[in-house]
Amino acid sequence: MAINIILLGPPGAGKGTQARRLIENRGLVQLSTGDMLREARSSGTEMGKRVAEVMDRGELVTDEIVIGLIREKLAQGGKGFIFDGFPRTLPQADALGELLKASGMTLDAAIELKVDDEALVARIVKRAEESKAAGEPVRRDDTPEVFADRLREYYKKTAPLLGYYYAKGDLKQVDGMAAMDVVGGQIAAILDKLAVEA
Numbered sequence: 001m002a003i004n005i006i007l008l009g010p011p012g013a014g015k016g017t018q019a020r021r022l023i024e025n026r027g028l029v030q031l032s033t034g035d036m037l038r039e040a041r042s043s044g045t046e047m048g049k050r051v052a053e054v055m056d057r058g059e060l061v062t063d064e065i066v067i068g069l070i071r072e073k074l075a076q077g078g079k080g081f082i083f084d085g086f087p088r089t090l091p092q093a094d095a096l097g098e099l100l101k102a103s104g105m106t107l108d109a110a111i112e113l114k115v116d117d118e119a120l121v122a123r124i125v126k127r128a129e130e131s132k133a134a135g136e137p138v139r140r141d142d143t144p145e146v147f148a149d150r151l152r153e154y155y156k157k158t159a160p161l162l163g164y165y166y167a168k169g170d171l172k173q174v175d176g177m178a179a180m181d182v183v184g185g186q187i188a189a190i191l192d193k194l195a196v197e198a
Helices: 015-026 033-041 046-056 063-075 091-104 119-134 146-168 180-195
Strands: 007-008 030-033 081-086 111-114 170-174
Touching: 007 015, 007 146, 015 030, 015 081, 015 091, 015 180, 030 063, 033 046, 033 063, 046 063, 063 091, 063 146, 091 146, 111 146, 111 180, 119 146, 146 170, 170 180
Parallel strands: 007 081, 007 111, 030 081, 111 170
Antiparallel strands: none
């Protein structure tokens, strides 16, 4: 039984870490829009050429192209998919729903890693300080000002998705501020329950 989920949460909430755990522990396939675009760009396929042209012009890749890339990945099958970085908007959520339906699949859950914004900013600042102390370069995204901008952008664009999936009964929430293993356990419990209900 394939399980398809979306991981939602602001930057720094730990989505990437939890996605890696689901890949290792459950064999799910992570569909990260950024990774898919980079992969397509260097693939030499027709779709890849379209992606390269758009990116070379410095433009944003259209939803139509991203949906096309996701369609190709879904066709390869697997134990289930984690959608990461898509959907970001309500039209994208509708398009993903249509695509899954056309592929004979369903979205089983949109899992939100709920966080406390102030604590999250503190976590990012601490990560930057630890990098500095270790003599490692600090990620540009880890400066408080840049991070605060990214947080605002996330809430402006993605917050409506929470209501969208809540209304459909698909929204599940976990405590994103808990320890990594605790968050992983909460997500695992949601997936186990979904598998039983399927």
